[in-house]
Amino acid sequence: MNLIQSHAQKRDGFVKEFALKLGVDVFTPISHTIFSPEEIIKKNGGKPPLTYQSFIKLIGLPPLPLGNGSPSIPPVGIDNSNDLPIPTLTDLGFGDVSQEECNPFIGGETEALKRMDASIQDQKWVAAFEKPKGDPTAFLKPATTVLSPYLKFGCLSSRLFYQRLQEVYRKVKKHTEPPVSLEGQLLWREFFYTVAYGTPKFDQMEGNPICKQIPWNDDDSLLSAWRDGQTGYPWIDAVMVQLRKWGWMHHLARHAVACFLTRGDLFVHWEKGRDVFDRLLIDSDWAINNSNWMWLSCSAFFSQYHRIYSPISFGKKYDPDGKYVRYFLPVLKDMPKEYIYEPWTAPIDVQRKAKCIIGKDYPEPLVSHLGASKNCKEKIAAAYALNKQIKGERNQVQLQGVKKNSSDSRNTDDVIKQPPKKLRQKKLTSY
DNA sequence: TCGGTGTTGACAAA
DNA sequence: TTTGTCAACACCGA
Numbered sequence: 448m449n450l451i452q453s454h455a456q457k458r459d460g461f462v463k464e465f466a467l468k469l470g471v472d473v474f475t476p477i478s479h480t481i482f483s484p485e486e487i488i489k490k491n492g493g494k495p496p497l498t499y500q501s502f503i504k505l506i507g508l509p510p511l512p513l514g515n516g517s518p519s520i521p522p523v524g525i526d527n528s529n530d531l532p533i534p535t536l537t538d539l540g541f542g543d544v545s546q547e548e549c550n551p552f553i554g555g556e557t558e559a560l561k562r563m564d565a566s567i568q569d570q571k572w573v574a575a576f577e578k579p580k581g582d583p584t585a586f587l588k589p590a591t592t593v594l595s596p597y598l599k600f601g602c603l604s605s606r607l608f609y610q611r612l613q614e615v616y617r618k619v620k621k622h623t624e625p626p627v628s629l630e631g632q633l634l635w636r637e638f639f640y641t642v643a644y645g646t647p648k649f650d651q652m653e654g655n656p657i658c659k660q661i662p663w664n665d666d667d668s669l670l671s672a673w674r675d676g677q678t679g680y681p682w683i684d685a686v687m688v689q690l691r692k693w694g695w696m697h698h699l700a701r702h703a704v705a706c707f708l709t710r711g712d713l714f715v716h717w718e719k720g721r722d723v724f725d726r727l728l729i730d731s732d733w734a735i736n737n738s739n740w741m742w743l744s745c746s747a748f749f750s751q752y753h754r755i756y757s758p759i760s761f762g763k764k765y766d767p768d769g770k771y772v773r774y775f776l777p778v779l780k781d782m783p784k785e786y787i788y789e790p791w792t793a794p795i796d797v798q799r800k801a802k803c804i805i806g807k808d809y810p811e812p813l814v815s816h817l818g819a820s821k822n823c824k825e826k827i828a829a830a831y832a833l834n835k836q837i838k839g840e841r842n843q844v845q846l847q848g849v850k851k852n853s854s855d856s857r858n859t860d861d862v863i864k865q866p867p868k869k870l871r872q873k874k875l876t877s878y
Numbered sequence: 879t880c881g882g883t884g885t886t887g888a889c890a891a892a
Numbered sequence: 893t894t895t896g897t898c899a900a901c902a903c904c905g906a
Contacts, residue, residue, distance in 0.1 A: 497903075498903065498904080578885060579885055579886030625885085626886095627886085632885095635885080702886070706887095749901095752900095753899060754886095754887040756888090760887095761887080831901075
């Protein structure tokens with residue numbers, strides 16, 4: 448049983464027990480997601496679908512939102528009338544996180560509905576929405592709905608959002624389709640929930656049947672430089688600062704920093720990056736976060752490890768002047784735009800004039816991107832070959848019906864050479 | 879077994 | 893601004 452399954456079971460048990468005492472009937476529908484992961488997996492022969500397209504083929508028409516088409520069930524809302532004390536961040540175990548005044552996301556259902564309505568009002572925008580085309584450097588007016596935190600905390604019903612989108616699609620002549628449309632985004636969420644529900648050890652590499660076994664390194668100094676926005680690559684560091692300050696950044700910005708940490712440059716284990724995101728993202732979601740880290744590290748779902756986001760040109764493509772970098776990394780605010788994505792290449796007099804000496808006011812690049820990415824590709828290619836070989840051997844064994852003995856018991860976990868334990872014990876500074 | 883396809887790359891060429 | 897190339901993997905359906 449994995450986390451989602453045990454969580455659901457605990458919740459149902461608790462609610463039922465509580466309700467029984469009050470003599471209340473309990474009806475627990477699928478409501479956090481649109482579809483039932485269990486039913487989709489059953490339809491697929493007991494295994495979760497592993498591609499988006501195969502997932503789409505399995506789903507039928509979605510059920511209507513509760514209270515909005517199911518007349519026997521009242522709308523679910525939050526009763527704010529009884530003045531219950533709201534727990535503080537410290538109560539919730541986040542006392543060491545300082546909240547920035549600029550955090551743009553207010554909590555609650557009222558705000559969630561307001562946000563959804565505001566997004567949906569612009570029917571042209573909804574009809575034309577195409578996720579891969581958004582601008583990850585747009586921060587004054589984000590290129591997406593930013594409804595993810597509200598979906599995560601249950602302030603916004605995914606079913607309601609889905610139905611509202613359908614209403615818009617019916618009204619407009621032409622609109623984008625899944626996977627790139629807004630509807631497609633909701634279905635990605637469903638897809639990842641389904642895989643997460645049906646996969647043992649989903650949140651780790653070892654023992655996870657869908658996860659490639661790759662000998663990631665365990666270098667805490669690389670990890671902390673990345674986490675603290677000290678890699679020396681302004682685009683990467685600015686994204687990590689936005690994560691810390693806002694608890695949110697654009698989807699493609701997440702891709703860029705996740706790729707950099709894992710398969711692109713630093714070759715640090717995706718589970719480490721996952722933990723940082725899990726801690727700092729306001730919308731962090733167990734199923735989606737783990738899925739995306741496996742995706743970006745080429746551990747599952749995606750395997751084109753030659754396609755690496757450049758920590759220099761990817762941000763530049765959207766924001767050649769570096770407005771985004773200057774906003775989140777004020778130390779670089781006076782760096783001329785020719786050098787803003789590669790400040791270490793600026794002549795020393797330019798650095799002096801910009802009041803930003805590289806190596807003193809802002810770090811030198813942690814690694815050389817060209818060399819590091821080449822290195823990563825080679826290591827992943829080798830790991831892939833080994834995974835394939837072991838999978839082949841395993842299939843052979845299954846085909847021949849040979850009973851497993853000790854010499855056959857090798858599995859893909861063996862690909863991992865455990866690094867010397869605690870060789871580098873540099874303690875991570877607190878969040 | 880093989881060809882088609884896969885939400886989101888970078889770079890060069892047209 | 894759009895298209896082809898790079899080098900090549902995993903999954904799926906015929």
